[in-house]
Amino acid sequence: LAKTTQPISMDSYEGQEVNITCSHNNIATNDYITWYQQFPSQGPRFIIQGYKTKVTNEVASLFIPADRKSSTLSLPRVSLSDTAVYYCLVGDILEIKAAGNKLTFGGGTRVLVKP
Amino acid sequence: DAMVIQNPRYQVTQFGKPVTLSCSQTLNHNVMYWYQQKSSQAPKLLFHYYDKDFNNEADTPDNFQSRRPNTSFCFLDIRSPGLGDAAMYLCATSSSFERGYEQYFGPGTRLTVT
Numbered sequence A: 001l002a003k004t005t006q007p008i009s010m011d012s013y014e015g016q017e018v019n020i021t022c023s024h025n026n027i028a029t030n031d032y033i034t035w036y037q038q039f040p041s042q043g044p045r046f047i048i049q050g051y052k053t054k055v056t057n058e059v060a061s062l063f064i065p066a067d068r069k070s071s072t073l074s075l076p077r078v079s080l081s082d083t084a085v086y087y088c089l090v091g092d093i094l095e096i097k098a099a100g101n102k103l104t105f106g107g108g109t110r111v112l113v114k115p
Numbered sequence B: 001d002a003m004v005i006q007n008p009r010y011q012v013t014q015f016g017k018p019v020t021l022s023c024s025q026t027l028n029h030n031v032m033y034w035y036q037q038k039s040s041q042a043p044k045l046l047f048h049y050y051d052k053d054f055n056n057e058a059d060t061p062d063n064f065q066s067r068r069p070n071t072s073f074c075f076l077d078i079r080s081p082g083l084g085d086a087a088m089y090l091c092a093t094s095s096s097f098e099r100g101y102e103q104y105f106g107p108g109t110r111l112t113v114t
Helices: A093-098
Strands: A007-011 A016-025 A031-038 A043-049 A054-057 A061-064 A070-075 A084-093 A109-114 B004-007 B012-013 B019-025 B031-037 B044-051 B051-058 B062-069 B072-079 B087-092 B110-111
Touching: A007 A016, A016 A084, A016 A109, A031 A061, A043 A054, A043 A061, A043 A070, A070 A084, B004 B087, B012 B019, B019 B031, B019 B087, B019 B110, B031 B072, B044 B062, B072 B087
Parallel strands: A007 A109, B012 B110
Antiparallel strands: A016 A070, A031 A043, A031 A084, A054 A061, A061 A070, A084 A109, B004 B019, B019 B072, B031 B044, B031 B087, B044 B051, B062 B072, B087 B110
16 A cells, blocks of 8 residues: 555635645555545545546545645545544455555644634 | 534543443445544554454454444454544444545544543
């Protein structure tokens, strides 16, 4: 599983766009990038997954440059309820499966949305 | 709504007194997982079931056991809780082993050991 580096914390204000960048310099050809969100006192929640270019769903967008050595999770127009820890995970789906589907969560980025 | 349910949400037990945490799911997923999350740390996988096939992580203490009597339910038994076992215990499911990167977590049970 590729090692990931994320900022420890970020502050933002309601209505702003929040962009969280995850570095994964040793990403392998078969690795996918997955993001989870964890609210205080709750379990993590799968947000989005991508391999290259851009992926968008109702919650977020994921931007992956051509070299795939980093990725950026974009949260549009955040609200107070988006305050959470965001985890970036990188791994080969088959490798994850071989490891018993162990999701290896890194440090995560603690996002605080202020009024 | 289909979901993962954990009971109780908060559990207090005494040092050395066995405790059982429960998880149920209405998603009809084949795979169920138990994670331990200590304060300000990332979740750590303890074990998982693929159907009834039990898989233990190498570093999961023997003090932790699990049961899955049917598809919907899974239990975490801590035989002799120590102070270091105080944590949030998270149950998760995935629809198949092939989609194991997409896991659905319950709200967790926060265990306090006194």
